[in-house]
Each structure stands twice: as structure tokens, then as C-alpha cells.
Amino acid sequence: MxxxxxxxxxxxxxxxxxxxxxxxxxxxxxxxxxxxxxxxxxxxxxxxxxxxxxxxxxxxxxxxxxxxxxxxxxxxxxxxxxxxxxxxxxxxxxxxxxxxxxxxxxxxxxxxxxxxxxxxxxxxxxxxxxxxxxxxxxxxxxxxxxxxxxxxxxxxxxxxxxxxxxxxxxxxxxxxxxxxxxxxxxxxxxxxxxxxxxxxxxxxxxxxxxxxxxxxxxxxxxxxxxxxxxxxxLGASNIVTGKTLRDEGGLYASLGGTRLPVPDDKKENDEVSLILRADEVELTTEKPAESEDYYVLKGILCDQMYLGSRWRYEVSTPEGHSLLVDHDRNLAAHSEIYLCISRDRLYIY
Amino acid sequence: MRLASSKQASSVSKPGKTQRPRGRAGQSNLSGILLVLPALIVLGVLYIYPLISSIIMSFVSEQGIGLYNYRKAINLYWVDIFFTIGITLISLAIVFIISVAIAGYLRFNQWPFLNFVYRLPLFIPFLIAGHSMRVFLAPHGILNIILTRITGIPELPGLAFGWPGLVIAFVWKQFPQATLLILGAFQSVPDSCIEAALNLGSNKFRAIWQIVLPIASPTVLVAMVLTFVSTIGCLTIPLLIGPSKPVMLPVDMSFRITYFNDWGVANALGVISYLLVIGLSFYYLRYMVKKEEA
Structure with missing residues (x-):
């Protein structure tokens, strides 16, 4: 050895x-x-x-x-x-x-x-x-x-x-x-x-x-x-690419109607990638309280797939992206939902 | 429109498609036979017919039907029979060593020059090979001229017209074909099998000897059988370079026919050669069957 x-x-x-x-x-x-x-x-x-x-x-x-x-x-x-x-x-x-x-x-x-x-x-x-x-x-x-x-x-x-x-x-x-x-x-x-x-x-x-x-x-x-x-x-189920935006608050990216920080080296209109895993997102029907620990994204359920132990939903965001999210209950299609994701589980590049 | 018409065509052709295989199978049987036929005819006329007729003729002599030709052949040529077996086996052993060595070397190393040069004798006819060896190995031949220059010994015995010269000529003519076959087999042994051996502490020589050679053994055997057969049946090289006594069996056969018009004994010697080859084939087949069973 x-x-x-x-x-x-x-x-x-x-x-x-x-x-x-x-x-x-x-x-x-x-x-x-x-x-x-x-x-x-x-x-x-x-x-x-x-x-x-x-x-x-x-x-x-x-x-x-x-x-x-x-x-x-x-x-x-x-x-x-x-x-x-x-x-x-x-x-x-x-x-x-x-x-x-x-x-x-x-x-x-x-x-x-x-x-x-x-x-x-x-x-x-x-x-x-x-x-x-x-x-x-x-x-x-x-x-x-x-x-x-x-x-x-x-x-x-x-x-x-x-x-x-x-x-x-x-x-x-x-x-x-x-x-x-x-x-x-x-x-x-x-x-x-x-x-x-x-x-x-x-x-x-x-x-x-x-x-x-x-x-x-x-x-x-x-x-x-x-x-x-x-x-x-390493198995990201969701990779979303968009452009960085700028307002009086500085540079940001937008997903699910939420303002997200971008890496320091980005400029306006640069491409930015957001990564989240289907099993690391919590899906709720009621709007959760604002918190420093997680982001809350808005979306609409548009499709679902039964995986045995859970359902996998396709959620479309106001920006037109679609995300895959796991949840353990059957929900009605086209309902408005919220996605809670821990801040250190949303990867932004 | 186009799409529609192609759809139609395909739907029309569907029933035809199901029928086609039968027709094709019949056709391919016939065309298969036609394709094989020329080879079969050549085999029949040039190999099977002479084989059978020579076996029959070997039993026919002026004394009637019997073993007379064999008795005579063995009485006159028993030394030559053993000489033939001996020379063939010695050549075979040397061909085996050289071809395995070259194939083993080329399995591990890229050397285009060697890869090209070893094949050259393949393209030289037996007659030319025999003659060039005769010139090369004669008492005052090229080899001795070079050796005299190096060693300073003025008179060296020639290797031609003796059994060593015969073996050298056979080996030189035969090893390229064996090497070609064996190298192909060596190259088809997966790298990982060889690397596994090296990895466990084997050197390259042992990897060739204990891993590659056994895995490639069916092809190596084929190469050896082919070498054996074409050595034992070769007339030109022993005639040109071999000793005048004892001689190889093909020389005896040619001698019986040319000088005595004695087809009976010549055929008996031929059948003895067949038996020698069959003996080897028997071992070959037994080995292959054993391998298959395993």
C-alpha cells in the first residue's frame, strides 16, 4: 500500500x-x-x-x-x-x-x-x-x-x-x-x-x-x-440559460419571477446558466414566506410523469423556461405553484 | 404528390416483399453452386482424380495388384523417407522459432522495415529461391566469400549440396508465410490480455510464450501444417540445393519417373508422403477437437 x-x-x-x-x-x-x-x-x-x-x-x-x-x-x-x-x-x-x-x-x-x-x-x-x-x-x-x-x-x-x-x-x-x-x-x-x-x-x-x-x-x-x-x-436535471439583466440594483438574472445574483465576472447581456436538480427543489401550492435561506420561484405545472415513488412535473416559468421538479403528490395540471430552492442548491455560472 | 406515390409504391410492394425471400433463396442456392463450381471442378480434376488414380496405381505393378511397389519403395528409399521426415521437422522447428520471434517482436514494436523485409521471400518462386541459395551457399559462394574476408580462413566448406543448406533454403523460403499468419493471429490477441500479464510482472518474452502463443495456437498450428505440407512436397529446392544422397521423397519420385518410367514406385512414394501428412493432420484435428470441447 x-x-x-x-x-x-x-x-x-x-x-x-x-x-x-x-x-x-x-x-x-x-x-x-x-x-x-x-x-x-x-x-x-x-x-x-x-x-x-x-x-x-x-x-x-x-x-x-x-x-x-x-x-x-x-x-x-x-x-x-x-x-x-x-x-x-x-x-x-x-x-x-x-x-x-x-x-x-x-x-x-x-x-x-x-x-x-x-x-x-x-x-x-x-x-x-x-x-x-x-x-x-x-x-x-x-x-x-x-x-x-x-x-x-x-x-x-x-x-x-x-x-x-x-x-x-x-x-x-x-x-x-x-x-x-x-x-x-x-x-x-x-x-x-x-x-x-x-x-x-x-x-x-x-x-x-x-x-x-x-x-x-x-x-x-x-x-x-x-x-x-x-x-x-454530476447529473443536473435542469440547465437553464438566459441573459444577464441590469437595473438600478445592478446585474441580475431572472427565473420564476425572482431576482437572482450572477457571478462577478459577468457583464450585461452575458449568457448565464442556472442549474438546479429536480430532487432538490421543494414544490408547494401556497406561497412560502420570504427567507434568506431559499429562493422562491413562480411557475405553472404543464406536464407530469409518474415515476413510481413520486411524480416528476414540468413547470414553466414566466420567462418561458421549463424546469423538471419532483414531488410526492399528484397535483392538478395548469395550477400555479411555487418552487422553493435552497440558496446553495441553485448553481449560477 | 410524391409522398403519396411513394407510399403507394411501398404498400404495393409489400406482398411482393414477403414472397421475395423464397425466390431469392432458390436463386442464391443456384448462384452459390455456380460460384463454387469452377473451384470444385479444378479441385476434382487436378487434385481428387490424381489422388485416387495415384493411390490405385501405387498398388499396380508388372507383378499384378499388391504391395510390390511399396516393398520396393521402402527397400530402396527407407533412408530417404526418414531423411525427408527429419529435414521437414528440423525446418519446421526453425521456421516456428523464427516466425514466432518475428511476429512476437512486431506485436510489441513498430518496425516497418522488418515488417516489409521479412515478406520478400514470399514473392520469390521456389526455383529462384533454390537457385539463389545455391549461389549464396556454394563453397565459393557469396556467404563464404564474406566469411573468408571476415575470418581470414581461405577455404570454407560450402553449405550447399548438404542437408544444412537444404534446411537453410527451406527455412528462408517458408518462414515468411508462417510469420504472416502468426503475426495476424498475434495481433488479434487483445492488448488487454497482454497488458494484464505485463502488469502482473511478466516480461514481454513470457507474455508471448505463455499468453499470446497459446491464445493464437489454432492459427500457429495452421501455419505449421501449411509449412510442413509445402516442405515435404517441394521438389525444386531439394533438387537444386540438396545433397545427392540421401534425397527428399519428391526427388526420388521424379527420378523414378524420369529415368525408369516407374510410375508404380513413384506413386507408392507419393502415397507414403500423403500418409505422413495425414499423420500430422490427425494430430492437428485431435488437438482442435480437444480445444473445441474445452
């Missing part, structure tokens, strides 16, 4: 900057989720840590060891691939034992360790199966066991669950988290699924075009998205 420190990592492919001056620290025993859309450089980052991509510049430290130019086989990282990458000609036992054989362990040690690893991933008794005889979830567990059995200093998971169906994905996600905590292993978890990243990670790093857009604890990053991209990527 070791702390991972990355400084100024840059990698270009022709014109494309896959990694652009990436700084990243993952403390010993922590799980960092690298989140980003496809092409954001997350795979390049993890492959650079594993040694399959040679960076143009920058440094990678594992503990006190500079591994930037170390060969992959000497890094003591263990990677789990999206495609599992189990070797089809080897049994489960042989797949897991491969790394141990390279470490010149005795057959008894190998047998013991393989057994330990298979119990760890809850697959005892499958030693003699071939990978093709396993389900996708089982294959991914074997891949995990193969990676963990060599006691790596860092575990690299490259979209490990994206080839599995939703139910298994959900289950395995928590198992990985538990395992990681139990073994106290520094882990990098690549994903494009924001929910997965938020639920599993100690810290989330958002990448876009090879650059770190924001990094921090899941709660922080979710409740204080640094910019429009981050907010959008």
Missing part, C-alpha cells in the same frame, strides 16, 4: 492532448474515482500509472518510488480491465496463479494464496473452470482476484463494471468498496458513471479533455460543482 502522487502529467497524441498537466494525489488506502466522459483521458491516466503509456512529461510517485519511467512489470500495480482480460486458455486457478508464479512462490504458497483470493471475491470452488464457463460477473471477480492476489501497492480499476448489467453492477460496486476498505489498498477507479463514482469513492476527480476540472470528496463535488461542466456531468 502506498500513496500515489502524480505531478504535471502530460501526454499528447499528435494534436490531441490526452492528459494536460494532471496533478493528483491519492492517499494510502483511499479510493479515488476518476470520472469523465469518453475521450476525457481517464484511461490514458490509468494506463500511464500502469506503465502502458509513456507520458511526455510529469512524474508519478508510488510511495517514495518514482515509477514514471519504470517498466510495467516492475511497478507492482495491478489492473482490472473493462474486458476482464482473463486468459481464455487458462483455468481460473492458472489465471490467478500466474502473477504468483512470476514472484517465484512455492506451489504450496500459490495454492494457499489462490484459495484466499477466491474466497475474497466469493468464488470458492471454481478453480478448475475456464473463463468461458463463467458469467460476466464471475469473470470480473476472477479478474479482481487475479489483481489482488499479488499484493499490489495500488489497484487500478479501468471501468471494471461497465460490461455488466445494472443489477450485478450495483452489487459488485459495493463489494469492491468493501474489499478495498478491508485490504486497505490504494485504488484508482475509472468510470463514466457519476452515480458509481459518488457512491464508491473517497474522492472524485473529474476529468475533461485531459484536464482535472475538479477534485474533492463526493459530497463536496456534488454540492459545490465548480463549473457548468461539472454540474452538468
Amino acid at each position: 502506498a500513496t500515489l502522487r502524480i505531478k504535471g502529467l502530460t501526454k499528447t497524441y499528435g494534436q490531441l492532448k490526452a492528459l494536460d498537466n494532471v496533478d493528483l494525489t491519492v492517499e494510502e488506502g483511499k479510493l479515488a474515482a476518476i470520472l469523465g466522459p469518453s475521450g476525457s483521458g481517464k484511461s490514458t491516466l490509468v494506463r500511464a500509472i500502469a506503465g502502458f503509456v509513456v507520458p511526455d512529461c510529469g512524474e508519478i510517485f508510488l510511495g517514495e518510488r518514482d515509477i514514471t519511467h519504470e517498466r510495467p512489470e516492475h511497478r507492482n500495480t495491478a489492473m482490472v480491465f473493462q474486458s476482464y482480460a482473463l486468459w481464455p486458455h487458462m483455468t481460473v486457478y492458472q489465471n490467478i496463479a500466474f502473477g504468483l508464479k512470476l514472484k517465484k512462490k512455492t506451489p504450496e504458497e500459490i495454492a494457499k494464496k489462490v484459495k484466499w483470493a477466491l474466497e475474497l471475491v466469493d468464488l470458492p470452488g471454481l478453480e478448475e473452470r475456464l473463463p468461458t464457463q463463467l458469467s460476466g460477473g464471475q469473470q470480473q471477480r476472477v479478474a479482481l482476484a487475479r489483481a489482488l492476489v499479488v499484493d499490489p501497492e495500488i489497484l487500478l480499476l479501468d471501468e471494471p463494471l461497465s460490461n455488466l448489467d445494472a443489477k450485478i453492477r450495483y452489487k459488485l460496486r459495493f463489494e469492491i468498496k468493501k474489499l478495498q476498505k478491508r485490504l486497505n489498498i490504494t485504488t484508482i477507479y475509472i468510470t463514466h458513471d457519476q452515480e458509481e463514482a459518488l457512491s464508491i469513492a473517497d474522492s472524485v476527480v473529474l476529468l475533461k479533455d485531459g484536464r482535472v476540472m475538479q477534485a474533492g470528496a463526493p459530497q463536496d463535488i456534488y454540492s459545490r460543482p465548480g463549473d457548468l461542466f461539472v454540474a452538468e456531468f
